[in-house]
Amino acid sequence: MMMMMMKRITQSMTVMWQKGLKKSMPSTSRAVNTLKHNHCYQIRKSPPLVSLDFPDIWTPNSLDYDHSPIQKGSNEQTAAVIDGKSISEEIISGIASEVSRMKESIGKVPGLAVILVGQRRDSQTYVRNKIKACEEAGIKSLMTELPEDCTEDKILSALSSFNENPSIHGILVQLPLPKHLDEEKILNMVSLEKDVDGFNPLNMGNLAMRGREPVFIPCTAKGCIELLLRSGVEIMGKKAVVIGRSNIAGLPTSLLLQRHHATVSILHALSKNPDQITRQADIVVTAVGVPNLVRGHWLKPGAVVIDVGTYPIEDPSSEFGYRLIGDVCYEEALGVASAVTPVPGGVGPMTIAMLLSNTLDSAKRVYDIT
Numbered sequence: 001m002m003m004m005m006m007k008r009i010t011q012s013m014t015v016m017w018q019k020g021l022k023k024s025m026p027s028t029s030r031a032v033n034t035l036k037h038n039h040c041y042q043i044r045k046s047p048p049l050v051s052l053d054f055p056d057i058w059t060p061n062s063l064d065y066d067h068s069p070i071q072k073g074s075n076e077q078t079a080a081v082i083d084g085k086s087i088s089e090e091i092i093s094g095i096a097s098e099v100s101r102m103k104e105s106i107g108k109v110p111g112l113a114v115i116l117v118g119q120r121r122d123s124q125t126y127v128r129n130k131i132k133a134c135e136e137a138g139i140k141s142l143m144t145e146l147p148e149d150c151t152e153d154k155i156l157s158a159l160s161s162f163n164e165n166p167s168i169h170g171i172l173v174q175l176p177l178p179k180h181l182d183e184e185k186i187l188n189m190v191s192l193e194k195d196v197d198g199f200n201p202l203n204m205g206n207l208a209m210r211g212r213e214p215v216f217i218p219c220t221a222k223g224c225i226e227l228l229l230r231s232g233v234e235i236m237g238k239k240a241v242v243i244g245r246s247n248i249a250g251l252p253t254s255l256l257l258q259r260h261h262a263t264v265s266i267l268h269a270l271s272k273n274p275d276q277i278t279r280q281a282d283i284v285v286t287a288v289g290v291p292n293l294v295r296g297h298w299l300k301p302g303a304v305v306i307d308v309g310t311y312p313i314e315d316p317s318s319e320f321g322y323r324l325i326g327d328v329c330y331e332e333a334l335g336v337a338s339a340v341t342p343v344p345g346g347v348g349p350m351t352i353a354m355l356l357s358n359t360l361d362s363a364k365r366v367y368d369i370t
C-alpha cells in the first residue's frame, strides 16, 4: 500500500515537473534552434567550476586588520598553554616502544622515505627534525635531496623506486616544491598505501566523504585534533572556525573537525568581517602564516585556540638569527581563551609525531600486526 502511494506521488511529481518544463520550453523545433543562439540556452549548461587556484593573499586591504598595539600582559591570564612539544614527546616515546616490539617479534622496523627539493631553510629544518624523530623512534629513514632546478622525471623516478621498496612504508615529498614542478602530478605518484602525508587526492577525497575511510590522515590536521582530545576539549556539537583553506593544513583540519561532529566554518582571505565569525567559535584553528592576525577581540571568552601558523622574524638574539611567531596574538589570547597552543612548541612538533604514527600504522598494516 505504502509503496503504491509513494509510486503515485513520484509519478504525479514527475508529471508536474514535466508540465512546468514544457511551459518554459518552446514547442517548435524552430524555436529551439533560435534559443540555441541566445543566452537562455546557456542557462541549461553546467556553470563553469570556480577555480581555487588563485593564492589566498591576506593583505591589509582584504581584511579589517587591527593595527592597534599588542596588549602585552594587560589581561590576567585565563588560558592554559597546550604544550605540543611534551605531548609529541610522549607520543614518540610510545611509538618507539611499539617499534622495538615489532623488531623483537618479526625482525622488521617501519621505514620512511623523504624527498627534499631545493634549499629552502624552513623545509631543511622540518626534514632534519623528521629524520631526527625517526632516529629517536627507531624508524629507518631514507632521504633523497635534489637540487632546486631538478626535473620532474628525477622526482618521479625517486618516487617510483620508493614505491617499490618493501622496506619503505611511508613516503613524503616535502612541500612547497619549486614553482616549475607539477605538484599534483608528483603527489599523485605516491602510492596510496605509503602516502603517510595523506596528500594523495584519493586520501583527501575519502576523508571528505561520508562512509569512506582514508588510508592516512594529513599530519597537521591529525595533530590539531590530537591536541584537542588530549587536552580534554569536547569537539562534538561545538562551533569551530578554521582560518585558511590550504591543502596541507586548513582543508584537512576542517574535514577532520567535521568528522568529529563540530559545526565548521572556514575563513579565507576574501572572508568579510572574520572577527565577527571567530568571536562565535568555541574552537579556533588558524593556519595562514600571517603574524598576529587573530587578536584578543577576535576570540570568544573561553575559546580554545590552535595556532598552526609559523612566520619567521629576524631576531639577532636567538640562536639561528630568527624566531617563529604564529597567527595568533599570543599575549592577548592568553587573557581571553581557555587554552592556547604556543608557537613554537604547539602544533609543529605534533605534525612530526603524527607522521611517525602514520608510518608505524603503515608498517603494521603491511606486516598484519594489530
Ligand SMILES: Nc1nc2c(c(=O)[nH]1)N[C@@H](CN(C=O)c1ccc(C(=O)N[C@@H](CCC(=O)O)C(=O)O)cc1)CN2
Pocket: 125, 126, 127, 129, 172, 173, 174, 175, 176, 197, 219, 220, 248, 310, 324, 343, 344, 345, 346, 347, 348, 349, 350, 351, 352
Ligand atoms: N610534505 C609536507 N610538507 C609540509 C608539511 C607536511 O605536513 N608535509 N607541513 C609543513 C611543514 N612541516 C612539516 O613538514 C612542519 C612545520 C613545523 C614543524 C615544527 O616542528 N615546528 C617547530 C619549530 C621548528 C623550527 O625550529 O623552526 C614548532 O612549531 O615548534 C614541523 C613540521 C609544510 N610542508
